[in-house]
Amino acid sequence: MSRVICEREDQTVAAIRSGAIDDETASHAQRCPACSDILLVSEFLREDGALADHEQTALPDASHIWEKARLRAQQEAVRLALRPIRFMKIIAIAAFACSPWLRLLLPIGREFVASWSRAFDFNFAFVLRVWPASTNEAVMLLGSSGTIILLALSSWYILRQE
Amino acid sequence: MDETSFRLFYEQSAPRVFAYLLRVTGKRPVAEDLLQEAYCRLLSSKLPAMNEAERRSYLFRIATNLLRDRWRRHQEEPPPVSLPEPASGPPQLEIQLELRKAFQQLKMRERELLWLAYVEGCNHKEIAALSGLRHTSVRLLLFRARRKLANLIRTGASSQTEHFK
Numbered sequence: 001m002s003r004v005i006c007e008r009e010d011q012t013v014a015a016i017r018s019g020a021i022d023d024e025t026a027s028h029a030q031r032c033p034a035c036s037d038i039l040l041v042s043e044f045l046r047e048d049g050a051l052a053d054h055e056q057t058a059l060p061d062a063s064h065i066w067e068k069a070r071l072r073a074q075q076e077a078v079r080l081a082l083r084p085i086r087f088m089k090i091i092a093i094a095a096f097a098c099s100p101w102l103r104l105l106l107p108i109g110r111e112f113v114a115s116w117s118r119a120f121d122f123n124f125a126f127v128l129r130v131w132p133a134s135t136n137e138a139v140m141l142l143g144s145s146g147t148i149i150l151l152a153l154s155s156w157y158i159l160r161q162e
Numbered sequence: 163m164d165e166t167s168f169r170l171f172y173e174q175s176a177p178r179v180f181a182y183l184l185r186v187t188g189k190r191p192v193a194e195d196l197l198q199e200a201y202c203r204l205l206s207s208k209l210p211a212m213n214e215a216e217r218r219s220y221l222f223r224i225a226t227n228l229l230r231d232r233w234r235r236h237q238e239e240p241p242p243v244s245l246p247e248p249a250s251g252p253p254q255l256e257i258q259l260e261l262r263k264a265f266q267q268l269k270m271r272e273r274e275l276l277w278l279a280y281v282e283g284c285n286h287k288e289i290a291a292l293s294g295l296r297h298t299s300v301r302l303l304l305f306r307a308r309r310k311l312a313n314l315i316r317t318g319a320s321s322q323t324e325h326f327k
């Protein structure tokens with residue numbers, strides 16, 4: 001590509017930007033295809049840019065954009081404020097969906113703890129003592145644990161936001 | 163930024179951003195939408211303290227990203243030129259229209275690069291920062307776009323000259 005990209009390209013561009021194309025640059029551009037392209041294109045685009053300034057009859061009003069941005073910021077703030085509630089709602093729905101399985105899982109878990117106790121010759125009796133005997137107890141246990149976890153998570157979230 | 167300073171900044175910067183968006187998209191309603199979106203994003207972004215030139219540069223970056231997002235979504239064909247038909251206008255205006263048609267035949271990326279380089283006066287490094295391209299790629303892409311436009315302009319100008327003979 002070095003054959004087609006002129007080494008004096010930057011000088012030509014600088015001359016165009018300064019608005020004063022000296023004779024040397026002009027005569028070079030006549031001989032150099034790359035620099036003549038630069039002159040041609042920049043001339044056209046600068047003219048077009050000047051024309052574009054006259055075509056802007058009615059731009060959107062600044063106060064309209066300001067108001068739009070303010071409303072958007074408000075919506076974003078509301079969305080952020082509601083995020084913990086949305087998060088808890090998802091957890092609650094998940095817990096509700098899982099609750100029917102507790103009836104099945106409860107005896108399986110109990111059996112699992114007992115078999116571990118036998119296999120490792122370790123007394124897991126304290127686990128079995130606190131292990132919920134009924135579904136209601138399990139729900140209570142899960143509910144209170146869930147509340148504590150959610151309180152911790154939401155406190156962390158609020159602190160992080162602040 | 164408070165409302166008064168925003169208004170001032172908008173009045174100073176909006177015409178140039180709008181011209182850029184209009185020439186790259188070729189559609190006034192699209193350019194207006196993108197202009198509003200760019201300023202909304204500027205206002206909602208939590209920026210460190212900036213001077214006006216930095217803020218303007220950041221605005222052009224947002225506008226360029228918006229153009230690219232839009233192009234990715236729609237993969238637009240070259241749009242029609244939104245200049246009024248100069249049926250009885252001077253020959254110079256007709257030539258300018260032809261040249262503008264030539265500009266619209268370029269790809270969106272090429273129009274972006276050329277406008278930033280020759281109207282906004284950005285150097286390769288600044289264009290790279292605005293467009294997310296590498297510095298070396300900008301040089302090459304700009305060269306190709308320039309050559310393509312120069313050929314189109316020469317072809318268009320020669321046909322116009324023939325027409326007026």
